[in-house]
Each structure stands twice: as C-alpha cells, then as structure tokens.
Amino acid sequence: MIQRSVRRCEGTAMGAIVIDLRPGAGIGPFNLGMPISEAFAQIEQRPNIYDVVHVKYLEEEPLKLDIVISFPDHGFHLRFDPWSQRLRLIEVFDVKRLQMRYAKSLIGGPSTLATFVAVYALFGPTFPGTYDKDRGVYSLFYPGLSFAFPIPLQYTDCCHDGEAELPLEFPDGTTPVTSRVSIYDKSSESKVGVGALMTKALAPPLPAGSLYMEEVHAKLGEELWFTVGGQHIPFGASPQDVWTELGRPCGIHQKQVDQMVIHSASDPRPRTTLCGDYFYNYFTRGVDILFDGQTHKIKKFVLHTNYPGHADFNSYMKCNFVIYDSDGKLSPIGGPFQDSNTISTKHCITPSTKWEQVKDVLGDSGRAAIQTQGSTSNPFGSTFVYGYQNVAFEVMKNGYIATVTLFKL
Numbered sequence: 001m002i003q004r005s006v007r008r009c010e011g012t013a014m015g016a017i018v019i020d021l022r023p024g025a026g027i028g029p030f031n032l033g034m035p036i037s038e039a040f041a042q043i044e045q046r047p048n049i050y051d052v053v054h055v056k057y058l059e060e061e062p063l064k065l066d067i068v069i070s071f072p073d074h075g076f077h078l079r080f081d082p083w084s085q086r087l088r089l090i091e092v093f094d095v096k097r098l099q100m101r102y103a104k105s106l107i108g109g110p111s112t113l114a115t116f117v118a119v120y121a122l123f124g125p126t127f128p129g130t131y132d133k134d135r136g137v138y139s140l141f142y143p144g145l146s147f148a149f150p151i152p153l154q155y156t157d158c159c160h161d162g163e164a165e166l167p168l169e170f171p172d173g174t175t176p177v178t179s180r181v182s183i184y185d186k187s188s189e190s191k192v193g194v195g196a197l198m199t200k201a202l203a204p205p206l207p208a209g210s211l212y213m214e215e216v217h218a219k220l221g222e223e224l225w226f227t228v229g230g231q232h233i234p235f236g237a238s239p240q241d242v243w244t245e246l247g248r249p250c251g252i253h254q255k256q257v258d259q260m261v262i263h264s265a266s267d268p269r270p271r272t273t274l275c276g277d278y279f280y281n282y283f284t285r286g287v288d289i290l291f292d293g294q295t296h297k298i299k300k301f302v303l304h305t306n307y308p309g310h311a312d313f314n315s316y317m318k319c320n321f322v323i324y325d326s327d328g329k330l331s332p333i334g335g336p337f338q339d340s341n342t343i344s345t346k347h348c349i350t351p352s353t354k355w356e357q358v359k360d361v362l363g364d365s366g367r368a369a370i371q372t373q374g375s376t377s378n379p380f381g382s383t384f385v386y387g388y389q390n391v392a393f394e395v396m397k398n399g400y401i402a403t404v405t406l407f408k409l
Contacts, residue, residue: 017049017074018109021100024144024186027090030078032185033204035212036085037306039069039078040314050074057082057308060398063352067308074098081203083352084213085306085318089192089201092181100181114178116140117169119147132195138176139193144186146193149176213320216287216303220324221390221408224287224301233289235408236297242280242289251281255290286319301406305351310383310402321404323349323391354399355386362388368395 019028026032029042043050056068063082066089070077075094080087092098092108099109105122108114119140129140136156138149155170169175184192184201192201206212209228217225223234231245242249255277276293290300304316349358359365368384371394383402384395394403 018099018101018106019074021102021107021145021181021183023102023142023183025183026087027076027092027100027183030087030090032087032090032183033206034087035317036067036069036080036087037314037317039080039087043069055308059309062307062309062398062400079201084203086203086212088184088203089198090183091198092183095178095181108178108181114147114181116149116176116178119178130191130193135195137179137194139191139197141191141193144184146182146184146191146197147178148180148182148194150179151176211285213318214285216285216319216321218301218303218321218323218404218406220406224406226285233298233301235299238296238298239280239291242298246282246285249280249289250283252278253281254278255293283316286316299407303404303406305401305403307396307400307402309398310396312402318351321349321351323404323406349401349404351401353401355393355395355401356399358386358393358401 021027024032026034029046030039043053050071052071052073054068054070054072056070058065065082066079067082067085068077068079075097076090076092078087079089079091092100095108095114096110099112100107102122106112107118107122112118123142123145126140126142129138131138131151133156136151136153138151140147140149152170180194182192182194182198182201184190185204187204188200188202190200190202191197211226211228214226214228217227219225221235223232225232226246229245233242233245255275277299278291278293280289280291282288286304286306288300288302288304289298290302291297292299303319303321304312306313306316306318347361349361365386365388368386370382371385372382381397383397386393386395390407390409392405392407393401394405396402
C-alpha cells in the first residue's frame with residue numbers, strides 16, 4: 001500500500017470532535033455511496049477538523065484493493081471501491097478517539113466507553129452475534145452497523161464458532177469493550193465486520209438515471225455517445241451543440257501551447273504560452289472537450305480515469321469509457337454502437353485495460369513521449385504518451401491508463 005496526501009493544520013485538538021452516526025447511511029458528512037471526490041470536498045470544507053488525512057492505495061495494482069481515506073487522529077477511515085470509486089464501508093478502528101452521537105446519546109471517545117452494555121442500552125436487542133475463534137472477536141450486528149468485541153483468552157469458552165450468545169458481563173464482572181465499528185449499506189442484508197466479513201460491504205445502488213459512472217462510448221475518429229442520456233457529440237460540433245447536449249461546462253479555460261508541436265517540422269515559428277484553442281471542462285463526467293480557437297469546432301476529447309498516483313487525481317470524476325476502433329474489430333456493427341454487455345472486454349478499451357492489453361488490440365505504437373506535468377509540482381513522477389491514429393494514451397508507470405485523448409486526423 002502507498003500512503004500519500006498527508007497534511008496538517010496546527011492547533012486542532014486530537015480527537016476533539018463529536019460526529020453523527022447514521023447506521024446503514026454514513027457518519028458525519030460522509031455518506032455511503034458518495035464518490036471519492038465528494039468526500040475530498042467535505043474534507044476541504046472542514047480543514048480545522050480533518051487536519052491529518054492519509055490516502056492509501058495499492059500503487060502497482062490500483063484496482064485490487066480499496067482506496068482508503070484515513071483520519072488517524074480521529075480513529076476512522078473510509079473505504080472506496082477501487083473501480084467505481086464510491087464509498088462502500090466506514091470503519092471506526094479506534095473507538096476511544098471518536099465520540100459518536102446516535103439518537104441524542106453519545107458513545108465512544110475518551111469519556112464514554114463503547115462497552116457491550118452501552119451498545120445494548122443505546123441500540124437495543126438484536127439477534128445473536130458471531131464469534132471468530134481465530135481472531136478472538138465477537139461481532140454484534142444491527143442493520144447497516146456492526147460492533148466487534150475482542151474476547152480475552154480466559155473467557156473464550158463463553159463463545160462458540162458461528163452464531164454465539166455472549167453474556168453482558170464476564171464472570172469477573174467486566175464487560176467487553178468495542179474495538180471496531182463498521183457502517184455499511186443495509187440493503188444487501190449482508191453481515192459486515194472484521195476479517196473476511198469486511199469484503200461483503202458494497203456501495204449502495206445508484207439511483208435510477210444517475211449519470212455517475214455512465215458508460216461513454218467512443219468511436220475513434222467519429223464521436224462520443226453518452227449512454228444514459230443518449231447524447232451524441234461528434235467531432236466538429238460547436239460549443240452551442242455541446243451546451244445543448246451536456247449542459248453548462250464546469251469550467252472553461254484557454255489551452256496552453258501544445259508542447260508536442262516541437263516534434264512537428266511543419267511550423268518552426270516560436271510559440272506563445274497560450275494558443276487560441278480552449279477547453280470545456282466537465283469535471284463531473286471526467287471529460288474535457290477542446291475547441292479550435294478559429295473554427296470553434298471540436299478537435300479533441302480527453303477522457304480521465306482518475307487513478308490515484310496521477311497528478312490529476314481528484315480533479316475529475318472517473319470517466320467510464322468504452323473505446324472502439326474503426327477497423328471492424330472494435331467498431332460496432334449494425335448501429336451507432338453495440339450494447340457493451342455483448343462485447344468481450346478484449347475487443348474494446350476501458351479504464352480497466354492495461355497498456356499491454358492495449359498493445360495486444362491496437363499493435364505496437366513505437367516509442368513513447370515522456371510527460372512530467374512539471375517536475376516541481378508533480379510528486380508522482382512522469383507518465384508516458386503513446387500515439388495511434390486518432391487516439392493517444394497517457395500511461396502511468398504501473399501500466400494503467402491515466403487519460404485518453406481522442407482526435408481526428
């Protein structure tokens with residue numbers, strides 16, 4: 001696991017917060033199912049509360065393990081599904097650091113121990129929990145909420161594998177104290193807790209008609225097709241066309257001079273910092289659209305995967321693209337696009353496709369251009385740009401695609 005993005009604002013008392021607990025829904029400002037960009041937005045709005053933030057992910061295989069936002073001073077972290085980048089599980093791993101409020105009552109924190117008795121008193125009776133003999137942990141489940149209680153070795157005979165009843169007190173008069181609280185979506189009816197049970201947590205279903213993770217189909221040299229809304233945006237479309245189809249852009253900015261133009265001998269004249277071309281930025285769709293500054297027609301699309309470890313991480317939501325080529329092997333048959341469910345993943349390119357797989361589909365592209373994004377402001381190192389007819393791929397060092405640039409020759 002790689003840990004990045006640590007920041008600190010001095011003057012905040014460690015753990016000095018009270019946060020609302022919403023079983024099956026979230027905790028404080030963090031809602032189950034929210035995209036990771038929304039979580040970061042909540043953090044940025046509260047810099048004096050969330051003053052130490054760690055972001056953890058598996059650099060070599062970013063789709064293999066969760067992306068985790070951790071708050072070590074407050075004893076909890078957020079687990080995001082690595083593919084959809086939506087919040088699937090909230091874990092309070094140090095209950096003594098975080099005071100939670102439920103139904104106007106407090107539990108946890110340095111002054112209110114989250115004992116077995118306190119949990120029962122606040123949340124009421126429930127079905128017998130389960131005992132994990134190997135971990136020595138008893139888990140108690142409520143809808144969308146679970147509590148893990150370590151059981152001392154001398155009292156393990158009070159429990160049995162599988163479902164187990166646990167007395168409110170041990171024979172010596174003490175009561176178990178919660179070591180971990182898990183908040184997860186209750187609609188799946190799965191029991192989520194420590195160990196293997198942690199993997200059962202899924203992000204709640206997206207609402208009908210949601211544009212998040214909408215499949216965006218790209219036919220090389222022709223157009224983008226947004227599958228939920230049905231919008232078709234071809235090369236050569238005007239800004240008015242784009243506004244009509246996609247609505248107001250999140251941002252508009254003038255394009256910097258194309259640094260790759262030095263590789264072309266067709267125009268040796270010196271370049272200014274800015275050129276006449278301009279971008280429409282649709283950050284919530286993970287798409288940039290470049291217009292020619294003279295004709296005001298679309299000349300490029302840029303699709304972002306939003307992988308951690310790239311300089312643009314969290315600037316865009318992930319674009320869930322499906323790319324077809326125009327030679328018949330990847331292009332759709334009998335219509336503008338095929339239903340993606342009928343297409344083998346080896347016959348198209350998606351955000352999950354690694355560079356070696358791209359080469360298997362499109363062939364060798366030759367040598368890569370190195371892109372640094374400015375060495376002083378980019379802690380993640382350089383990326384590599386490979387070009388084909390009508391498409392260029394920016395590839396990270398781990399072999400995953402960072403951006404795809406579509407153009408028409």
